[in-house]
Amino acid sequence: MNLRKPVAKNKKDKPVIIFKNDVEIKEFPTIKKAADWLKNYLDLDYIPFTTIMRGIIQEEQWENKDDIFRFTTDEKVRLDKLKKSIENGGSDKVLPTGYWTFFCNPKKWYLDDFILSGETEDTFAISEYHKNDFKAGQLGVIRVGHDTRTQTQLAGKPRLKRGIYAVVEILGESKLTKSTKKSYWEDESDGDKVRYRVEIRYIKRLLKTPLLLDELDLSEIEYDKYLVEGQQGSSMPLKHHTFNKVLDLIGGLDSLELEFNVSNENSKSITELEKKYYNSVPEVKERVSRYIERGKIAKEYKKRTGFKCQVCEAFNLDPYSFKKPNGEYYVETHHVIPVSKLQAGSLLTNNLITVCANHHRQLHYGNIELIQNTNNYFVFELDGEIIKIKKMINAE
Structure with a gap:
């Protein structure tokens, strides 16, 4: 028996016609509306979205008690969906996104x-x-x-x-x-x-x-x-x-009220943090980075560098910014290898330098290239000039 098929009015929605024992019951503009209606019609405990999807794409019939239900959609919609299913190895599994x-x-x-x-x-x-x-x-x-x-x-x-x-x-x-x-x-x-x-x-x-x-x-x-x-x-x-x-x-x-639960900020705990969030989404990695840059390790690292901008110092410029109320010079920390990549060691102090606010922005958005990353030094090309910055490898 050839059952009537609806015509799709746009590319987004998939229209559905429900048949009961090969008698047309009702037409719906979307699968969701058809599933909601069928749930109420049969007094089901769930919305039969997947049931209708299989019905319209695979042309499967569905038995409920003593009745047989069939579902149709626009033939072009059905064939397009079926083609995608075949291309995915016959699986309609939606790929994970994080x-x-x-x-x-x-x-x-x-x-x-x-x-x-x-x-x-x-x-x-x-x-x-x-x-x-x-x-x-x-x-x-x-x-x-x-x-x-x-x-x-x-x-x-x-x-x-x-x-x-x-x-x-x-x-x-x-x-x-x-x-x-x-x-x-x-x-x-x-x-x-x-x-x-x-x-x-x-x-x-x-x-x-x-x-x-x-x-x-x-x-x-x-x-x-x-x-x-x-x-x-x-x-x-x-x-x-x-x-x-x-x-x-x-x-x-x-x-977002994100928590990272690092009670003791040392190299071991930070390494554990890297492992834990290795597969995290970019938003979480960014917050992990901020957490480290504003935490105990960053504060200790600033003391080790004397609150200097290490880029200014490499250019033989005045490395000090303004003083804060506590008498310390203002300086920021920067992860050289982006924490968004969360490579091993990217959160530790051997990936940190201290910089003034201006050079911090330049490191993120300016004309800069990391040429070398050794155990003891970072070597950058910044606006065509080569600078070497010493790592404070014992800051942990």
């Missing part, structure tokens, strides 16, 4: 109660097919779809709207474990289920000021269909451009 969307159902797990508690660390169940892709220092958002709690479950709290309610930091790789916060589950037995989970830390809470999905103004490059439309699984990679947009809307990188 950023994640965590899908939270507040009817099952009381996200609002957890945020109001002030607790910051938790575990979150993840989609098993991405279980090997989580690393310390990655970032994600907690997304809520439709809040279908009863008035009894809400207990006077406002119903959550579709939106982003937190930004989180991933603390390590996934593990097979139970939930660590069973008291926030509607049914505590759900928390006892052993699943692949990752430890996360809430670094930005947005309960009072959520980013509502229906109000997000995303460009084509920023649009992430899983974030906006939802999906059946627990987690999904999030586009970097989309995360950047979210970050801009909530106040930027400095608004």
Whole structure:
């Protein structure tokens, strides 16, 4: 039987027609709207997004109780998606980006109660097919779809709207474990289920000021269909451009409450920090760099160099800037090998020099090249001139 197929009106949306026992029921402009409707129509506990996706792309039928459901889409849309699946070795797995969307159902797990508690660390169940892709220092958002709690479950709290309610930091790789916060589950037995989970830390809470999905103004490059439309699984990679947009809307990188938990700043602890955040995303690496440049090691290094600008000194210029209220000359520290690369040793003092504010900007944005990096010296070409700067290798 040839079932009617809808016609796509744009490149973004995939229209869907649902058939029950080969009788057309209803046409929808997107998979998400079709999945939402089917969930309510059949009183399901989940949104059958993946079921419909397989139906329209692979032309699979779906049996529910005694009924058979089929799904169709625009034939060009189906063939394009099928071609991409074949090119990816038959797998529709979305490649990891280092950023994640965590899908939270507040009817099952009381996200609002957890945020109001002030607790910051938790575990979150993840989609098993991405279980090997989580690393310390990655970032994600907690997304809520439709809040279908009863008035009894809400207990006077406002119903959550579709939106982003937190930004989180991933603390390590996934593990097979139970939930660590069973008291926030509607049914505590759900928390006892052993699943692949990752430890996360809430670094930005947005309960009072959520980013509502229906109000997000995303460009084509920023649009992430899983974030906006939802999906059946627990987690999904999030586009970097989309995360950047979210970050801009909530106040930027400095608004995130990142912690690095280095109690004793010495060469050993900094080396451990490098290893821990080796796979972290650029935003976290930048904050690690700032943490070191403003921490105990940087302060000790400034004393070792006498609070001098080592670049000014190499040019035989006055190496001192203005004095601060405590009598010390103002100077800044600079990582020669960018910490964003997080190479071994990039956070330690043998990768530091002290510079005035002007030369610090020049090192980042000027005409400069690192020619040599020996055990004892850095050699730079700066605006056509060669300068040698001695390392303070015993500063740790």
